[in-house]
Amino acid sequence: MEKFRSVPMVVVTWSMVLMVWLMLGVMGGPVLHKVGGSKGWTEHGVNYTEWSTQENVYVGDWLIFKFDKRYYNVLEVNETSYESCMDRDFIKNVTRGGRDVVQLTEAKTYYFISAGGYCFHGMRLAVHVRDYREPAVPAPAPLSSAAVSAALFPSTVTSLWLLLPHFKLF
Ligand SMILES: *[C@@H]1O[C@H](CO)[C@@H](O)[C@H](O)[C@H]1NC(C)=O
Ligand SMILES: *[C@@H]1O[C@H](CO)[C@@H](O)[C@H](O)[C@H]1NC(C)=O
Ligand SMILES: *[C@@H]1O[C@H](CO)[C@@H](O)[C@H](O)[C@H]1NC(C)=O
Numbered sequence: 001m002e003k004f005r006s007v008p009m010v011v012v013t014w015s016m017v018l019m020v021w022l023m024l025g026v027m028g029g030p031v032l033h034k035v036g037g038s039k040g041w042t043e044h045g046v047n048y049t050e051w052s053t054q055e056n057v058y059v060g061d062w063l064i065f066k067f068d069k070r071y072y073n074v075l076e077v078n079e080t081s082y083e084s085c086m087d088r089d090f091i092k093n094v095t096r097g098g099r100d101v102v103q104l105t106e107a108k109t110y111y112f113i114s115a116g117g118y119c120f121h122g123m124r125l126a127v128h129v130r131d132y133r134e135p136a137v138p139a140p141a142p143l144s145s146a147a148v149s150a151a152l153f154p155s156t157v158t159s160l161w162l163l164l165p166h167f168k169l170f
Helices: 005-024 048-053 077-085 145-152 156-168
Strands: 032-034 061-068 074-076 099-103 109-111 124-129
Touching: 032 109, 048 124, 077 109
Parallel strands: 032 061
Antiparallel strands: 061 099, 074 109, 109 124
16 A cells, blocks of 8 residues: 555656646747847858758747848848849838847748848848747657556556456456
8 A cells, every 4th residue: 555655646746747848848938049140140151041940940939130230131021032132022121220020920931131232142031930849859658647557566567467367267
């Protein structure tokens, strides 16, 4: 009996581990991605294609563009305009003060460019936004008290299962 009274405590512990895992991995809140890392949004030395492929961006996340607003700006455009660096008839002007954020609310590819010649100098960004947060670790199997008991007392459970067919014979 002493052994079995410890089971609820184990269940509580596992529930807490599960909750922490859910909060950190699956339900993790929106992430703010700093475009271009420490260099920010600039024509100097950032490959935004490479930056983008290294980021895991999900619906609800934010981008922050840090730039020198005397030269650069941030315009959301469609794919065609991104490919051709066309800054007319953009979708949205994200530019405000040079530390400007935009939330990515849909699972699609977003395109941003800096107007003028700067897009041709590399200031264009395509961000693939994904629909859900992939768990960082494999999901644990749903916990039942039977599973917990089995993990704690494998020999007991195994012997019960071995005995079961014999009972059925009678
Ligand atoms: C950026 O990196 C990608 C992938 O490595 C490469 O294909 C592309 O040519 C680079 N762009 C520039 C402007 O260097
Ligand atoms: C993209 O935007 C440009 C400029 O507004 C427009 O001419 C073009 O038709 C658009 N392309 C698509 C596929 O929507
Ligand atoms: C974008 O918005 C900023 C700030 O409101 C403004 O100064 C700038 O002229 C706008 N750019 C374009 C291309 O409309």
